[in-house]
Amino acid sequence: MDLTAWTTPVAPLTTTGANRVRYLAGRFFAVGGFHRVYSSRDGVTWAGGETGPKISGVWGSHRDIAWNGRCFVVVGSLGRVYVSRELETWERASIPGATDVTGPLMYCCAFGAGRFVAGSGDGKFYHSTDGLTWETAPAPSGWPAQYPPSIYDIAFVDGRFLAACSLGYFAASSDGLTWEGVRDGQTTEASPVLLGRGLRVLRAGSYGPAGTNPALRLGTINPWPATLPTPMQRTVSTTRMDTRLRRETQSGRIEVRRFGSGAPAQADVTFRCLGNQATALLTFHRDACRNGARWFTAPWLPLLGFPAHAARFFTPPQRAGRGDLYSDYTTTLLVRGIEEVL
Structure with a gap:
C-alpha cells in the first residue's frame, strides 16, 4: 500500500x-x-x-x-x-x-x-x-x-x-x-x-475525528480563513503578561530577573458573524484548532498590537448577542511570538 x-x-x-x-x-x-x-x-x-x-x-x-x-x-x-x-x-x-x-x-x-x-x-x-x-x-x-x-x-x-x-x-x-x-x-x-x-x-496517531485533513497535526499553525470576520475593534481588550520575576533579598536589595518568554498575552475579542460565518467560526475552533490545542496566524493580529505573532483559543467562542442578520461571539485568545510556537 x-x-x-x-x-x-x-x-x-x-x-x-x-x-x-x-x-x-x-x-x-x-x-x-x-x-x-x-x-x-x-x-x-x-x-x-x-x-x-x-x-x-x-x-x-x-x-x-x-x-x-x-x-x-x-x-x-x-x-x-x-x-x-x-x-x-x-x-x-x-x-x-x-x-x-x-x-x-x-x-x-x-x-x-x-x-x-x-x-x-x-x-x-x-x-x-x-x-x-x-x-x-x-x-x-x-x-x-x-x-x-x-x-x-x-x-x-x-x-x-x-x-x-x-x-x-x-x-x-x-x-x-x-x-x-x-x-x-x-x-x-x-x-x-x-x-x-x-x-x-x-x-x-489518530488525533480527532476520522476524515480530518492529515496535514493538520499537533503543532501545526493554521491560517485564519479569509471567510471569517475580523474582531470588532471597539470590543478588544488585551493584557500583556510580564516576563520579569521580582523578589526582595534579606539585605533589602530588590532583584528583578527575566524568566524566558513568560506567559502568553491574552486578548478578549468579539466577532460579528454574518450568515454562515458563525458555523464556520465554531468549526475552525473545533477542527482546525482542535478546541484550542493549535495556534493560528491572522492578518488582524498586528492591528491588535501583535506583529509576527500567533494566537489560539483559550476559551471556546460563546454567543454574546444576536440581531436579525448577525450573531456576536466572544472568546479569549492566547497570543505569542511566532518563533516561540514553531
Whole structure:
C-alpha cells in the first residue's frame, strides 16, 4: 500500500461516522456516535452495532477504544464506559461522579502497565485494572489548577503512558497513577520522552475525528480563513503578561530577573458573524484548532498590537448577542511570538 489511493468505506461506518480508529487484536475498530462500535479486518468492509441503550433520553457518543488482551473498553460522553469480551454484549460502567445525565466527556483511553487509563475533557486521568471499576488519578505535577487542559489522546509507548492535551500541555506516567505534566517549551524530567519518540507517535496517531485533513497535526499553525470576520475593534481588550520575576533579598536589595518568554498575552475579542460565518467560526475552533490545542496566524493580529505573532483559543467562542442578520461571539485568545510556537 502506498497511501496515495484511498477507498471510501462502505456502510454502516459512513452512516454515523467515527471519532477514533484503532488497530487492536488484528482488526480495525472505529467508534462514533449513537453508541456505535464498528470493526473491520480490511478497513473497507465494516460491521458493528450499539453498545448500550438510549439512557434518560440522551444519546451518547463514543470517543475511543482500548484492548488488554481479554476485553475491550470503550469511553465517551457523560463519563460512560462500556466493557465487552466478545463484542456482542456490553457491560456499562462509569467513572467516579458520573450519572445517567451528567459526567465529563471522555476523549481517550489506552492500556498498559496492567491497567486501562482514560482522559477527560475536564483535565482528569482515570485508571482501572478491569475496565469496570475506575478511580481518579491525582492531578499531574505542573498542571494548572484553575484551567486544567483537556486530555485529547493517550498512548502507551516504550513503557510509559504519554498524553497530548490542549493548551500545549503533555503528560507522562510510568504506571497510569502518578503523572508529570509539562508544557511545550518547558524542561522537566518528562521532557526527553514527551518531546522525543513518544511525541512523534502522538503526532502521527489518530488525533480527532476520522476524515480530518492529515496535514493538520499537533503543532501545526493554521491560517485564519479569509471567510471569517475580523474582531470588532471597539470590543478588544488585551493584557500583556510580564516576563520579569521580582523578589526582595534579606539585605533589602530588590532583584528583578527575566524568566524566558513568560506567559502568553491574552486578548478578549468579539466577532460579528454574518450568515454562515458563525458555523464556520465554531468549526475552525473545533477542527482546525482542535478546541484550542493549535495556534493560528491572522492578518488582524498586528492591528491588535501583535506583529509576527500567533494566537489560539483559550476559551471556546460563546454567543454574546444576536440581531436579525448577525450573531456576536466572544472568546479569549492566547497570543505569542511566532518563533516561540514553531
